[in-house]
Structure formats: C-alpha cells, structure tokens
Amino acid sequence: MNYSLTEITHNMIDWAMAHIGDKSYAGWCLSFIEDALEISNDIEIFGCDSAKESCEMYRDALRTGIPEQGAFVFYDCLCPSEDGPVNWGHCGIALDDGSVIHAWDKVRIDHYLDVEALTALTGDHPKYIGWVPVTRVLAEKPHDGEARNPLLDLILARRSYRGKFQSTPVPRDDLRSIMEAGLAAPSGCNKQTTSLIAVDDPEMLQKLRAVIQPPVGETAPAMICVLTQRICAYRDRCFAVRDYSAAIENMLLAIKALGYQSCWYEGHITDVDRIGAQMAKILGVPDEYELVCVLPVGVALDEIRSPKKKAFDERAWFNAFPTVE
Numbered sequence: 001m002n003y004s005l006t007e008i009t010h011n012m013i014d015w016a017m018a019h020i021g022d023k024s025y026a027g028w029c030l031s032f033i034e035d036a037l038e039i040s041n042d043i044e045i046f047g048c049d050s051a052k053e054s055c056e057m058y059r060d061a062l063r064t065g066i067p068e069q070g071a072f073v074f075y076d077c078l079c080p081s082e083d084g085p086v087n088w089g090h091c092g093i094a095l096d097d098g099s100v101i102h103a104w105d106k107v108r109i110d111h112y113l114d115v116e117a118l119t120a121l122t123g124d125h126p127k128y129i130g131w132v133p134v135t136r137v138l139a140e141k142p143h144d145g146e147a148r149n150p151l152l153d154l155i156l157a158r159r160s161y162r163g164k165f166q167s168t169p170v171p172r173d174d175l176r177s178i179m180e181a182g183l184a185a186p187s188g189c190n191k192q193t194t195s196l197i198a199v200d201d202p203e204m205l206q207k208l209r210a211v212i213q214p215p216v217g218e219t220a221p222a223m224i225c226v227l228t229q230r231i232c233a234y235r236d237r238c239f240a241v242r243d244y245s246a247a248i249e250n251m252l253l254a255i256k257a258l259g260y261q262s263c264w265y266e267g268h269i270t271d272v273d274r275i276g277a278q279m280a281k282i283l284g285v286p287d288e289y290e291l292v293c294v295l296p297v298g299v300a301l302d303e304i305r306s307p308k309k310k311a312f313d314e315r316a317w318f319n320a321f322p323t324v325e
C-alpha cells in the first residue's frame with residue numbers, strides 16, 4: 001500500500017495514540033516509535049539498537065526548536081546497564097502542538113521540553129537534542145534518495161573507543177593495510193614525515209604497556225606507534241604535526257573499515273613524563289624520530305560510545321560567517 005506523507009504521518013500518530021497508557025513499551029522508546037511508523041503503514045524503516053544510535057544516524061538532518069508533526073524527537077538520557085549508566089538516549093514522536101508521544105514508564109504525552117523533567121532509573125533526566133522530519137526517517141537511502149556513500153558512512157560512524165578488546169589477534173595483512181592507509185595521507189610538500197611501527201608481539205606489547213601510565217588499550221592485541229620527524233617543508237615551516245594527524249585519521253578510518261576499534265592516544269604519551277620517548281627507546285627508534293601517538297587495534301568487547309557533538313549549524317556555514325542577531 002502506497003500512502004502519501006500526510007497519511008503515513010497520521011497513521012503513525014493514530015497508532016501511537018491508540019497505545020496511550022500501554023506499559024509494554026516501558027524502556028523501549030525506540031521500538032515504540034519504529035513500531036508506530038512501521039506497523040501502521042506496513043513498511044520497514046532502517047532500525048537501530050538505541051535511540052542515541054538512531055539519532056546519530058539521522059544527524060545530517062537534525063534540527064532544534066519546536067519539532068514538526070510526525071518528527072522523531074531525540075534526547076540524551078543515561079540508562080542503566082550491567083556496566084553502569086550508558087547514554088542510550090530517549091525518543092518520541094512529535095504531535096502538532098509541540099508535545100511528544102513517547103514510551104517512558106508507559107506510553108504518554110508530554111511537551112517536548114517537559115520530557116526533560118522526567119527521571120530515568122539512573123536518576124538522570126533526558127536532555128533535548130533535536131528532531132528529524134519523518135521524510136528523513138522514511139528515506140531508505142538518505143540524502144534525497146541518493147545512494148549513501150559508504151566512505152562517508154564510515155567517517156560519520158568512527159568513534160574513539162576506550163573499552164576492553166577481544167583477544168582475537170589482528171592479522172598482519174590487516175595491520176599492513178592500516179599502515180598503508182596512514183602512509184597514503186597527504187603531507188606538506190610531500191615530505192612524508194610520518195613513520196609507523198605496528199606491534200603485535202605479546203612480549204613487546206608487554207614491555208610497552210609497562211611504561212604507558214595510566215594504561216591505555218591494555219587488552220588490545222596490537223598497537224600502532226606513530227613516529228614523526230621534524231623536517232622543514234617550506235622555508236622554515238615544518239608541517240610534521242599536520243602530516244601525522246592526517247596519517248592518524250586515515251588509519252582510524254582504516255581500522256574501523258576492517259572491523260576494529262581504536263582511539264587516538266596522544267595526550268599523555270607526549271606529556272611531561274615522556275612516555276613516548278620511553279616507548280621509542282624500547283622499540284629501538286633513532287633519536288631523530290619522536291613517538292607521538294599510540295593507536296590500539298582490536299575487536300571491541302564493550303559498547304562503543306558516542307560523545308555529544310555540536311550541531312552542524314554551530315560549526316559550519318555556507319559563504320560567510322553567520323551574522324549575530
């Protein structure tokens with residue numbers, strides 16, 4: 001059955017309204033809004049595991065302010081889990097008067113901002129993020145029906161992972177592919193100031209971990225150490241930091257593309273206690289190189305978390321910096 005957008009929206013809202021007071025969706029806010037849209041219209045939409053993940057998926061179309069009728073409305077919200085509170089988020093469907101129908105303790109209606117006054121089992125309160133129009137939710141292939149580019153999806157899905165890793169080894173071919181991606185990055189005046197060492201030998205990993213304090217990537221079966229050389233690229237200008245930054249981002253994306261997780265660990269590696277220098281010594285790195293970053297590589301054991309990012313409009317514009325109103 002092919003419905004118009006208006007019919008789809010009304011069918012969804014009618015279905016949701018018929019479930020007011022239903023306690024079976026308590027704690028299943030995303031299932032509730034997905035069921036409302038899917039069951040009432042006999043369609044399937046692309047599903048996610050949590051409201052937060054769903055919100056991330058639609059982030060390109062996320063808007064703030066009063067949600068329009070039928071919009072999926074998203075909140076940050078800490079939920080209980082075996083590992084402690086996790087931001088799985090909260091969500092509902094916007095009605096035509098700024099209120100939201102959503103599954104909390106039961107299916108209920110609250111003004112979209114009054115939802116923030118509710119208390120989750122963690123004691124946390126939902127925090128309004130924004131809304132996406134139902135057209136975006138229905139877009140099987142986002143961006144107005146264009147096939148979504150898998151590389152862009154990968155870039156948007158990359159997250160810093162600081163959890164534990166599975167013991168599954170990372171094959172050498174994969175480590176090589178990741179390093180090739182790093183070395184393929186642009187570098188100022190093509191000086192190629194970045195070099196890499198992948199460590200997968202358990203004894204060497206052990207030695208390196210002994211100096212990384214506080215520990216990072218402790219359980220990772222492999223790590224990639226990033227080395228840089230201060231070579232002048234143009235007159236007295238050295239682009240080494242930009243060079244290795246580009247290489248690191250390429251590697252983070254390659255790591256993700258191959259099904260692994262990682263995090264850019266540079267902060268305390270290059271701090272005053274000179275952990276990077278100690279690691280370089282263990283690895284036999286010559287003096288003219290500096291070890292500036294460590295990327296653990298492995299299959300994630302824990303949940304991959306998403307930090308809150310500012311909205312697109314707060315950081316990116318077209319043609320000119322926005323004028324202050």
Ligand SMILES: Cc1cc2nc3c(=O)[nH]c(=O)nc-3n(C[C@H](O)[C@H](O)[C@H](O)COP(=O)(O)O)c2cc1C
Pocket residue numbers: 158159160161162263264265266267268269306307
């Ligand atoms: C230059 C740089 C240094 C970083 N150093 C660290 C670090 O020492 N420890 C850490 O946990 N994360 C580090 N990160 C990761 C950032 O904390 C992370 O990218 C940021 O919180 C955004 O999260 P996301 O990567 O999931 O988007 C670093 C990132 C960059 C770009």
